[in-house]
Amino acid sequence: MPYLKIRVDEIREQGLTLSAQEQIADYPALLAVQKAGECQFLAPLEISLTIIREYDHIRASGEVGTSVRLACSRCLAVYDAAISSAFTIFYTKASAAVQLDEEVELAEQDLVSATYAGDEIDFAPEIAEQVALEIPFKPLCKEDCQGLCAVCGVDLNAATCGCEKQESSLKFNALQGYKVDR
Ligand SMILES: [Zn+2]
Ligand SMILES: [Zn+2]
Known part of the structure:
Protein backbone atom coordinates (compact mmCIF):
# COMPACT_ATOMS: atom_id res chain seq x y z
CA MET A 1 0.00 0.00 0.00
CA PRO A 2 1.93 3.00 -1.23
CA TYR A 3 -0.19 5.68 0.40
CA LEU A 4 -2.13 5.93 3.62
CA LYS A 5 -5.34 7.18 2.07
CA ILE A 6 -8.53 6.58 4.00
CA ARG A 7 -12.05 7.48 2.96
CA VAL A 8 -13.50 9.89 5.50
CA ASP A 9 -16.87 8.10 5.59
CA GLU A 10 -15.09 4.91 6.69
CA ILE A 11 -13.86 6.63 9.86
CA ARG A 12 -16.29 6.09 12.73
CA GLU A 13 -16.46 7.42 16.25
CA GLN A 14 -15.12 4.16 17.65
CA GLY A 15 -12.08 4.58 15.46
CA LEU A 16 -10.04 2.73 12.93
CA THR A 17 -6.71 1.14 13.79
CA LEU A 18 -4.17 0.14 11.24
CA SER A 19 -0.55 -0.72 10.98
CA ALA A 20 1.49 -0.43 7.83
CA GLN A 21 4.97 -0.89 6.55
CA GLU A 22 5.76 1.80 4.03
CA GLN A 23 8.66 2.02 1.60
CA ILE A 24 10.79 5.17 1.77
CA ALA A 25 10.70 5.23 -2.06
CA ASP A 26 7.01 6.16 -1.85
CA TYR A 27 7.75 9.24 0.26
CA PRO A 28 9.20 12.09 -1.83
CA ALA A 29 9.77 14.27 1.26
CA LEU A 30 11.97 11.58 2.84
CA LEU A 31 13.80 10.89 -0.41
CA ALA A 32 14.61 14.60 -0.48
CA VAL A 33 16.05 14.42 3.06
CA GLN A 34 18.18 11.48 1.98
CA LYS A 35 19.28 13.20 -1.23
CA ALA A 36 20.31 16.27 0.80
CA GLY A 37 22.74 13.97 2.63
CA GLU A 38 21.13 14.34 6.06
CA CYS A 39 20.74 10.60 6.51
CA GLN A 40 20.35 7.31 4.72
CA PHE A 41 17.22 5.30 5.44
CA LEU A 42 17.98 1.66 6.25
CA ALA A 43 14.48 0.29 6.73
CA PRO A 44 10.86 0.90 5.73
CA LEU A 45 8.62 3.03 7.91
CA GLU A 46 6.76 1.03 10.55
CA ILE A 47 3.53 2.86 11.19
CA SER A 48 0.74 2.25 13.66
CA LEU A 49 -2.19 4.59 13.46
CA THR A 50 -5.51 5.08 15.21
CA ILE A 51 -7.97 7.32 13.42
CA ILE A 52 -11.02 8.61 15.26
CA ARG A 53 -13.85 10.93 14.29
CA GLU A 54 -14.35 13.60 16.96
CA TYR A 55 -16.72 16.58 16.89
CA ASP A 56 -15.80 18.50 13.76
CA HIS A 57 -12.43 16.91 13.11
CA ILE A 58 -10.54 13.67 12.57
CA ARG A 59 -7.85 12.78 15.07
CA ALA A 60 -4.98 10.56 13.93
CA SER A 61 -2.58 9.40 16.59
CA GLY A 62 0.12 6.82 16.43
CA GLU A 63 3.75 6.02 16.08
CA VAL A 64 6.19 5.85 13.23
CA GLY A 65 9.68 4.40 13.34
CA THR A 66 12.54 3.44 11.09
CA SER A 67 16.32 3.26 11.22
CA VAL A 68 18.80 5.59 9.62
CA ARG A 69 22.51 5.89 8.97
CA LEU A 70 23.96 9.21 10.11
CA ALA A 71 27.33 10.92 10.06
CA CYS A 72 28.51 12.42 13.35
CA SER A 73 28.69 16.20 13.07
CA ARG A 74 31.83 16.31 15.25
CA CYS A 75 34.00 13.34 14.28
CA LEU A 76 32.35 12.39 10.97
CA ALA A 77 32.00 8.75 12.06
CA VAL A 78 29.13 6.93 10.37
CA TYR A 79 26.68 5.27 12.73
CA ASP A 80 23.18 3.77 12.66
CA ALA A 81 20.33 4.88 14.86
CA ALA A 82 16.70 3.99 15.41
CA ILE A 83 14.30 6.88 15.21
CA SER A 84 10.69 6.97 16.26
CA SER A 85 8.00 9.52 16.79
CA ALA A 86 4.68 9.45 18.59
CA PHE A 87 2.28 11.96 17.11
CA THR A 88 -1.24 13.31 17.20
CA ILE A 89 -2.58 15.10 14.15
CA PHE A 90 -5.94 16.85 13.93
CA TYR A 91 -7.51 17.08 10.50
CA THR A 92 -10.23 19.60 9.84
CA LYS A 93 -12.10 19.88 6.59
CA ALA A 94 -10.57 22.65 4.51
CA SER A 95 -13.90 24.41 3.99
CA ALA A 96 -14.89 24.32 7.66
CA ALA A 97 -14.34 27.56 9.49
CA VAL A 98 -11.77 27.05 12.22
CA GLN A 99 -12.30 29.24 15.23
CA LEU A 100 -9.30 31.24 16.26
CA ASP A 101 -9.29 30.22 19.92
CA GLU A 102 -9.25 26.59 18.86
CA GLU A 103 -6.16 27.15 16.73
CA VAL A 104 -4.38 28.84 19.60
CA GLU A 105 -5.23 25.96 21.87
CA LEU A 106 -3.77 23.44 19.42
CA ALA A 107 -0.56 25.46 19.14
CA GLU A 108 -0.17 25.55 22.92
CA GLN A 109 -0.44 21.79 23.09
CA ASP A 110 2.19 21.45 20.40
CA LEU A 111 -0.02 19.21 18.34
CA VAL A 112 -0.10 19.11 14.59
CA SER A 113 -3.15 20.40 12.79
CA ALA A 114 -3.81 19.81 9.12
CA THR A 115 -6.67 20.16 6.72
CA TYR A 116 -8.21 17.82 4.19
CA ALA A 117 -10.41 18.36 1.18
CA GLY A 118 -12.67 15.92 -0.59
CA ASP A 119 -13.72 12.44 0.49
CA GLU A 120 -10.44 11.00 1.68
CA ILE A 121 -7.44 11.89 3.80
CA ASP A 122 -3.92 11.00 2.78
CA PHE A 123 -2.08 10.56 6.07
CA ALA A 124 1.30 10.03 4.40
CA PRO A 125 2.55 13.65 4.11
CA GLU A 126 2.12 14.50 7.80
CA ILE A 127 3.60 11.17 8.89
CA ALA A 128 6.61 11.77 6.62
CA GLU A 129 6.94 15.20 8.22
CA GLN A 130 7.06 13.58 11.68
CA VAL A 131 9.89 11.33 10.52
CA ALA A 132 11.80 14.23 8.97
CA LEU A 133 11.54 16.16 12.25
CA GLU A 134 13.23 13.28 14.08
CA ILE A 135 16.35 13.36 11.90
CA PRO A 136 18.91 15.11 14.11
CA PHE A 137 20.10 18.44 12.79
CA LYS A 138 23.53 17.91 14.36
CA PRO A 139 23.97 14.14 14.72
CA LEU A 140 26.33 12.94 17.45
CA CYS A 141 27.78 9.42 17.48
CA LYS A 142 27.72 9.75 21.27
CA GLU A 143 26.74 12.49 23.68
CA ASP A 144 30.34 13.34 24.62
CA CYS A 145 31.97 12.88 21.23
ZN1 LIG B 1 31.40 11.60 16.85
ZN1 LIG C 1 45.90 17.80 16.72
Whole structure:
Protein backbone atom coordinates (compact mmCIF):
# COMPACT_ATOMS: atom_id res chain seq x y z
CA MET A 1 0.00 0.00 0.00
CA PRO A 2 1.93 3.00 -1.23
CA TYR A 3 -0.19 5.68 0.40
CA LEU A 4 -2.13 5.93 3.62
CA LYS A 5 -5.34 7.18 2.07
CA ILE A 6 -8.53 6.58 4.00
CA ARG A 7 -12.05 7.48 2.96
CA VAL A 8 -13.50 9.89 5.50
CA ASP A 9 -16.87 8.10 5.59
CA GLU A 10 -15.09 4.91 6.69
CA ILE A 11 -13.86 6.63 9.86
CA ARG A 12 -16.29 6.09 12.73
CA GLU A 13 -16.46 7.42 16.25
CA GLN A 14 -15.12 4.16 17.65
CA GLY A 15 -12.08 4.58 15.46
CA LEU A 16 -10.04 2.73 12.93
CA THR A 17 -6.71 1.14 13.79
CA LEU A 18 -4.17 0.14 11.24
CA SER A 19 -0.55 -0.72 10.98
CA ALA A 20 1.49 -0.43 7.83
CA GLN A 21 4.97 -0.89 6.55
CA GLU A 22 5.76 1.80 4.03
CA GLN A 23 8.66 2.02 1.60
CA ILE A 24 10.79 5.17 1.77
CA ALA A 25 10.70 5.23 -2.06
CA ASP A 26 7.01 6.16 -1.85
CA TYR A 27 7.75 9.24 0.26
CA PRO A 28 9.20 12.09 -1.83
CA ALA A 29 9.77 14.27 1.26
CA LEU A 30 11.97 11.58 2.84
CA LEU A 31 13.80 10.89 -0.41
CA ALA A 32 14.61 14.60 -0.48
CA VAL A 33 16.05 14.42 3.06
CA GLN A 34 18.18 11.48 1.98
CA LYS A 35 19.28 13.20 -1.23
CA ALA A 36 20.31 16.27 0.80
CA GLY A 37 22.74 13.97 2.63
CA GLU A 38 21.13 14.34 6.06
CA CYS A 39 20.74 10.60 6.51
CA GLN A 40 20.35 7.31 4.72
CA PHE A 41 17.22 5.30 5.44
CA LEU A 42 17.98 1.66 6.25
CA ALA A 43 14.48 0.29 6.73
CA PRO A 44 10.86 0.90 5.73
CA LEU A 45 8.62 3.03 7.91
CA GLU A 46 6.76 1.03 10.55
CA ILE A 47 3.53 2.86 11.19
CA SER A 48 0.74 2.25 13.66
CA LEU A 49 -2.19 4.59 13.46
CA THR A 50 -5.51 5.08 15.21
CA ILE A 51 -7.97 7.32 13.42
CA ILE A 52 -11.02 8.61 15.26
CA ARG A 53 -13.85 10.93 14.29
CA GLU A 54 -14.35 13.60 16.96
CA TYR A 55 -16.72 16.58 16.89
CA ASP A 56 -15.80 18.50 13.76
CA HIS A 57 -12.43 16.91 13.11
CA ILE A 58 -10.54 13.67 12.57
CA ARG A 59 -7.85 12.78 15.07
CA ALA A 60 -4.98 10.56 13.93
CA SER A 61 -2.58 9.40 16.59
CA GLY A 62 0.12 6.82 16.43
CA GLU A 63 3.75 6.02 16.08
CA VAL A 64 6.19 5.85 13.23
CA GLY A 65 9.68 4.40 13.34
CA THR A 66 12.54 3.44 11.09
CA SER A 67 16.32 3.26 11.22
CA VAL A 68 18.80 5.59 9.62
CA ARG A 69 22.51 5.89 8.97
CA LEU A 70 23.96 9.21 10.11
CA ALA A 71 27.33 10.92 10.06
CA CYS A 72 28.51 12.42 13.35
CA SER A 73 28.69 16.20 13.07
CA ARG A 74 31.83 16.31 15.25
CA CYS A 75 34.00 13.34 14.28
CA LEU A 76 32.35 12.39 10.97
CA ALA A 77 32.00 8.75 12.06
CA VAL A 78 29.13 6.93 10.37
CA TYR A 79 26.68 5.27 12.73
CA ASP A 80 23.18 3.77 12.66
CA ALA A 81 20.33 4.88 14.86
CA ALA A 82 16.70 3.99 15.41
CA ILE A 83 14.30 6.88 15.21
CA SER A 84 10.69 6.97 16.26
CA SER A 85 8.00 9.52 16.79
CA ALA A 86 4.68 9.45 18.59
CA PHE A 87 2.28 11.96 17.11
CA THR A 88 -1.24 13.31 17.20
CA ILE A 89 -2.58 15.10 14.15
CA PHE A 90 -5.94 16.85 13.93
CA TYR A 91 -7.51 17.08 10.50
CA THR A 92 -10.23 19.60 9.84
CA LYS A 93 -12.10 19.88 6.59
CA ALA A 94 -10.57 22.65 4.51
CA SER A 95 -13.90 24.41 3.99
CA ALA A 96 -14.89 24.32 7.66
CA ALA A 97 -14.34 27.56 9.49
CA VAL A 98 -11.77 27.05 12.22
CA GLN A 99 -12.30 29.24 15.23
CA LEU A 100 -9.30 31.24 16.26
CA ASP A 101 -9.29 30.22 19.92
CA GLU A 102 -9.25 26.59 18.86
CA GLU A 103 -6.16 27.15 16.73
CA VAL A 104 -4.38 28.84 19.60
CA GLU A 105 -5.23 25.96 21.87
CA LEU A 106 -3.77 23.44 19.42
CA ALA A 107 -0.56 25.46 19.14
CA GLU A 108 -0.17 25.55 22.92
CA GLN A 109 -0.44 21.79 23.09
CA ASP A 110 2.19 21.45 20.40
CA LEU A 111 -0.02 19.21 18.34
CA VAL A 112 -0.10 19.11 14.59
CA SER A 113 -3.15 20.40 12.79
CA ALA A 114 -3.81 19.81 9.12
CA THR A 115 -6.67 20.16 6.72
CA TYR A 116 -8.21 17.82 4.19
CA ALA A 117 -10.41 18.36 1.18
CA GLY A 118 -12.67 15.92 -0.59
CA ASP A 119 -13.72 12.44 0.49
CA GLU A 120 -10.44 11.00 1.68
CA ILE A 121 -7.44 11.89 3.80
CA ASP A 122 -3.92 11.00 2.78
CA PHE A 123 -2.08 10.56 6.07
CA ALA A 124 1.30 10.03 4.40
CA PRO A 125 2.55 13.65 4.11
CA GLU A 126 2.12 14.50 7.80
CA ILE A 127 3.60 11.17 8.89
CA ALA A 128 6.61 11.77 6.62
CA GLU A 129 6.94 15.20 8.22
CA GLN A 130 7.06 13.58 11.68
CA VAL A 131 9.89 11.33 10.52
CA ALA A 132 11.80 14.23 8.97
CA LEU A 133 11.54 16.16 12.25
CA GLU A 134 13.23 13.28 14.08
CA ILE A 135 16.35 13.36 11.90
CA PRO A 136 18.91 15.11 14.11
CA PHE A 137 20.10 18.44 12.79
CA LYS A 138 23.53 17.91 14.36
CA PRO A 139 23.97 14.14 14.72
CA LEU A 140 26.33 12.94 17.45
CA CYS A 141 27.78 9.42 17.48
CA LYS A 142 27.72 9.75 21.27
CA GLU A 143 26.74 12.49 23.68
CA ASP A 144 30.34 13.34 24.62
CA CYS A 145 31.97 12.88 21.23
CA GLN A 146 35.33 14.70 21.31
CA GLY A 147 35.36 15.40 17.60
CA LEU A 148 38.38 15.92 15.41
CA CYS A 149 41.37 18.06 16.32
CA ALA A 150 40.91 21.38 14.57
CA VAL A 151 44.63 21.56 13.86
CA CYS A 152 45.76 18.07 12.78
CA GLY A 153 42.43 16.35 12.18
CA VAL A 154 43.08 13.36 14.46
CA ASP A 155 39.96 11.67 15.92
CA LEU A 156 40.14 12.74 19.56
CA ASN A 157 37.85 9.85 20.60
CA ALA A 158 40.56 7.39 19.61
CA ALA A 159 43.79 9.31 20.08
CA THR A 160 45.34 12.40 21.56
CA CYS A 161 47.61 14.80 19.78
CA GLY A 162 50.13 17.39 20.84
CA CYS A 163 48.41 20.29 19.16
CA GLU A 164 47.96 23.45 21.14
CA LYS A 165 44.27 23.89 21.85
CA GLN A 166 43.11 27.41 21.31
CA GLU A 167 39.56 28.35 22.01
CA SER A 168 39.34 30.37 18.82
CA SER A 169 40.23 27.38 16.65
CA LEU A 170 37.66 25.23 18.46
CA LYS A 171 35.01 27.82 17.83
CA PHE A 172 36.03 27.99 14.21
CA ASN A 173 35.74 24.24 13.96
CA ALA A 174 32.26 24.32 15.46
CA LEU A 175 31.26 26.92 12.92
CA GLN A 176 32.55 24.79 10.08
CA GLY A 177 30.62 21.83 11.43
CA TYR A 178 27.52 23.94 11.36
CA LYS A 179 28.03 24.71 7.69
CA VAL A 180 28.66 21.09 6.76
CA ASP A 181 25.36 20.08 8.32
CA ARG A 182 23.22 22.26 6.14
ZN1 LIG B 1 31.40 11.60 16.85
ZN1 LIG C 1 45.90 17.80 16.72
